[in-house]
Amino acid sequence: MVISIDRLDASLLELLTEDPRAQIMDLASRLGVARNTVQSRMRRLEESGVVTGYRPEVDLSALGLSVQAFVGAETEQGRIQAVVEALRGVPEVLEVHTTTGREDLLIRIAAPSHEDLLHVLERILGLRGVAHTTTTLALTTPVKYRTQPLVDHLTREAGHGRSAASYRGDA
Known part of the structure; x- marks a missing residue:
């Protein structure tokens, strides 16, 4: 299932990437939205398969x-x-x-x-x-696995709401 995401979803994903154990209230405060908004966004991202888990990053x-x-x-x-x-x-x-x-x-x-x-x-x-x-x-890993730059690229022109992001390879 492919879903569209917006800047709020992208910002939420970024915060969860930085701290997968962040509390809902902290996320809501940092995003400037209601707790229920964060909960519904997280549930939607999980149920659609965008977020597949919250794992530690192991060195x-x-x-x-x-x-x-x-x-x-x-x-x-x-x-x-x-x-x-x-x-x-x-x-x-x-x-x-x-x-x-x-x-x-x-x-x-x-x-x-x-x-x-x-x-x-x-x-x-x-x-x-x-x-x-x-x-x-x-020999080295100068760029570790990451998704946030691509998520940001997909949503850079979208504000809050359900505006669909389209992929364009131009930066």
Whole structure:
């Protein structure tokens, strides 16, 4: 379900991104709207699937997982789903994307060391249905996963209310 969002929704999302544990009254005060408005907006964003949860942001390096890599995997014909299911059982796998191009899957993994990374890569390559992999090490992450700039872009011309935002790639 695709919904339109406005500047109030975008501002609410920004505050929740900064502090997922913020209290409703605090959010209402900071946004300059009634508590009921914030509650109804949050409920709408949750029920429509825009907000899918309130999770802590975990620093993997602080947990000793300072080596991250992206693995492109080619799978045997008709084996993508089976490989994806097998990857769910590999704890070092952070996320898996199906892709177009030479590789069928893009896999993000984390490990404590290069030696441990090698073991994870060998495990992935040993999965039934994986034909070939290529690995790219992430040296730094200068832009971490974010959504707020895009949300702001989508709603920059909209005020409060239900004006639909349209995507235009121009900045």
